[in-house]
Amino acid sequence: MSTRPDEAALPAPIERPAGRRRKAPPVVRHEDKRLAILRIAAQLFAQNGYEATSLDMIADQIGMHKATLYHYIKNKEEVLYFCLVKSFENLDEVVEKVRDRSEPPLQRLRYFAQSLAHAQNSDFGRCLVVVGLRPLTTEASLDIRRFQRRLDTTVRDLITEGIAAGDIKPCVPALLSAMLFGMLNWVPQWYQEDGKYSIDEVVEAFMNMVIQGIAAKPQR
Template structure:
């Protein structure tokens, strides 16, 4: 049974008019999710629409009902990765607490998202393959992530919770380190995404030097 057939079965109980649109949206999302997995596994250039159709268990012409091109698929995958990150960061900030509490929460969210299909696609494939206008739009979204980290670092310093530092450089270091998880993460590895996120946050905030009080 193909993924599309499974979606049809699950959608069968949906109500009349909205059911068709819900089914189409679910199938389109299946296309994007499957494409993100393949981009992460093989790379963008090494993945064809035929590969995506084969994994979904449908014909290639069927894909064109949901997407126009492989470039559009990549754009949507990267956009979803960015939107997930921005939404997660905003929810973490809205939860309140000190600047340090919010920074830790945002770091965990980011570290967790880059182990997911769309978040990983954002890191492994990026936006370099996209047309200039799309690339500009996505990079504006990326800048929002950096700005959120930068403001929290700056607030943490002002509140006396973080050591004095250059907020811009520190935000770059935090974002870069967490992003790199998406490069090497292996779902079959020894550590779960939550364990990786916890270790990453601890290392970035506490460092690796042994303190005198710990000897």
């Protein structure tokens, strides 16, 4: 085992030639700074509400002048729009995986619920659940509403498939989907990361109760 050399034995620091400057750290990319702005804005919107959060507050929180903020965004509504769009990040992959019939419907339903809960309890997801689409113009909210309908359709189709396969008791898919989303949408209102349960434990407990009620056959 080697021993640490004596301080005196260490080579002397290399002297830099006169006039040579230390290399500056890499400049933060425009998109990196923009993402940081969106994340701070999402946190403030969820904490204080959309109306009570100003661009000045966002600029102060991130440590830049308000004038500099306009290099990255146009106005507060645009900030909220992109925060809400970010809340669906990676859920496209979840939708595609849920459509894969190689796994039983109830197992895919658990996976969907867990994935949605993680998305909703991120900074951006919490912003969507707490603030919602109301501050946006009808045109600006169309993409988000369209994706929300896609998620609802995905769950309804999965339930319909489960009923046809004999895995889920006969029920109204639209009502069961509404119950599932309502249950998960409420979590960001009260969930604390430093609380007693992790988000996975919360979702597992919820889905155990749901599946116990809808499964056509006893679950192990």
